Amino acid sequence: MTNSLGPNSGSRAGSHVMVRRGLTKSKCSRAEMAGVVLLLLLTALLVGWCGFKDFKGALTFPGCVTGAALVLAALIMVVGVAAVVDCWIRGPVSNFGVVALIGTGVALLTNALLAFQTWSDGERVGYKVLSIVLGVGSLLAVIQVWRRLDEIPTPKRVAAALIVSTIVAVANFSYQYLFQPYRREVAPLVQMDVGKAVLNADRKAFSVPVDIKLVNHSDVSFYVLGAEFHAMGEDVTVSSTDLARSKWREGAEQWARYREKHPLTRREVYQPGKLVSAQPWIPAGHWVEAEDESLTRTVVQLPIDTHFDKLTFYATLSLARKDRLVMGSFGGPRYSWRGADLPYWVKAGQKENDTIVQTADVTENNAIDFYTRKKRRVTTYWRFGSHGVDVAPVIAPVGEEDRTFSEQTNREVRNRYGLVDVLAGPVEQTLGEIKSRR
Numbered sequence: 001m002t003n004s005l006g007p008n009s010g011s012r013a014g015s016h017v018m019v020r021r022g023l024t025k026s027k028c029s030r031a032e033m034a035g036v037v038l039l040l041l042l043t044a045l046l047v048g049w050c051g052f053k054d055f056k057g058a059l060t061f062p063g064c065v066t067g068a069a070l071v072l073a074a075l076i077m078v079v080g081v082a083a084v085v086d087c088w089i090r091g092p093v094s095n096f097g098v099v100a101l102i103g104t105g106v107a108l109l110t111n112a113l114l115a116f117q118t119w120s121d122g123e124r125v126g127y128k129v130l131s132i133v134l135g136v137g138s139l140l141a142v143i144q145v146w147r148r149l150d151e152i153p154t155p156k157r158v159a160a161a162l163i164v165s166t167i168v169a170v171a172n173f174s175y176q177y178l179f180q181p182y183r184r185e186v187a188p189l190v191q192m193d194v195g196k197a198v199l200n201a202d203r204k205a206f207s208v209p210v211d212i213k214l215v216n217h218s219d220v221s222f223y224v225l226g227a228e229f230h231a232m233g234e235d236v237t238v239s240s241t242d243l244a245r246s247k248w249r250e251g252a253e254q255w256a257r258y259r260e261k262h263p264l265t266r267r268e269v270y271q272p273g274k275l276v277s278a279q280p281w282i283p284a285g286h287w288v289e290a291e292d293e294s295l296t297r298t299v300v301q302l303p304i305d306t307h308f309d310k311l312t313f314y315a316t317l318s319l320a321r322k323d324r325l326v327m328g329s330f331g332g333p334r335y336s337w338r339g340a341d342l343p344y345w346v347k348a349g350q351k352e353n354d355t356i357v358q359t360a361d362v363t364e365n366n367a368i369d370f371y372t373r374k375k376r377r378v379t380t381y382w383r384f385g386s387h388g389v390d391v392a393p394v395i396a397p398v399g400e401e402d403r404t405f406s407e408q409t410n411r412e413v414r415n416r417y418g419l420v421d422v423l424a425g426p427v428e429q430t431l432g433e434i435k436s437r438r
Contacts, residue, residue: 033088036104036141040077040084043107043134047114048074053367059323063366076106087148100145108138114368122372123397186218188288190315190424197434205303206434212281212296212315212424214288221290222319222420223327225380226391227282229315231300232273233308273312276302278388281315284358284380285330287322304435314425318391320378321418325395326363327378333358343402346381346392356382362395362417377401393419 051070058064080103083096115131122128195209212229216222277300288294300311320327334340336355346355362376374397381392395413396403405413413419 029088032144033084035137036084036144037081039134039137039141040081040103040107043111043138044074044077044081046134047077047110050367050371053370058367059326059365066366070110073106073110077103080104080106084145087145097145097148100148101142104138104141104145108135108142111135111138117368118372121369123374124372127372186220186321187420187422188214188216188218188222188317188319190214190317190422192313192315192424192427194313194427194429197429197431199304199434200301203304205301207299207301208311208429210298210300210313212298214282214294214296214317216288216290216292219290220418221322222288222418223322223325224282224284224286224288225318225320225378225393225419226284226382227280227315227317228278228389228391229281229298229313230278230388231276232312232314232387233276233302233306234273234310234312235307236309273387274308275386275388276300276308276311282317285327285360288319306431306435308431310428310430312426312428314388314423314427316391316424317422318380318393319418319420319422320393320395321420324365324416324418326365328361328363330358330360330380341402342381343404345404346383353383353385355384358382359401374398395419 047070051067051072051074054063054067055071056067058067080100083099083103086096087100111131111134115135118128118131122131191213193211193213195211197206197208199206208231210229210231277298279298281296281298282294300313302308302311334357336342336357340355340357342355342357357379359377359379362378364370364373364376376395376397378393378395379401381394383390383392394401395417396405
């Protein structure tokens, strides 16, 4: 009989089948099957959940594609679970051995990419350990399934399928997490158009209209973290001869302390400007839509007998890219004169200035970073001084807002979340004509 269980069976293949079936009944074999099934289910659950979150709510199209790929990988792993069970129960006569091998191979590839992403960019230790455990477990699962197979039908096709899927997964992963976030830097333009000074009806004051135009020709939207317009009144004193070298050097040192434009000529005497007007021109927390333009008009008014010779106008804008983060609404402001805590770098050298602090919650732009990185907030420090206001946005983990970060860390944060500062000005207007009409 070909199905004899005796040791002298004439069918070697039959003996081999029966030995494999005997192994499936052992505790060791069942434990191996349970381990592979548990690994596939756990990986499919985690990967499928992250994929569903990205497919539904990723901020970029590559993010949605990555989500769809993760969901597909999770479905392959679920099918692989059924194939593993069939392969262990039926032994080598099972027709689903290759499906089990593909399922565990997809799990290995996915866990390897997730482990790389988690260890290179993640911050939570638990997820780092979990990624290593799943990676090692999926490798052992591939080895166990491979050992269960007597032979692989059409091995070239199976190898080609695994190679192609690996290339596609690595290419998508590299584009989504390595290349796409840094492929190009974009920023809107801020344009200022200063109109002619107009004498008021009572001839005791004059007004200067200023149009501030925001032009966003890119396909990226931005959150507004802060926007400020200010005007400086300046006196112009010109010496008939070149200034002494020591005097000129002193003026150059004073000029370097301020962001406003001041002369560096040998004959124009340095005189710091005085702030005559300052106000926000876009509310913080609003956003700039892609391919959009907006116009804001403000008016600067001064008495006709002002001693200033010219006015200089500036506009600043602090932004964050909407494809890099999700930002909540700013909460109520806190004030330095009412005891608000300020980091050392804010207080340093500005003890005489006042500061307003605003914070908003920040969410990462993909599910993997959302779970593996610490929760963050964006904090804006509005530092008021004699030369207008300086808006300093900081994105830091919750509870670490007061830390002083290195320049490299600040640069990485700005690149990661697309923080952009746009400056317009100086735009100058002389006042000789309007003052002559008084």
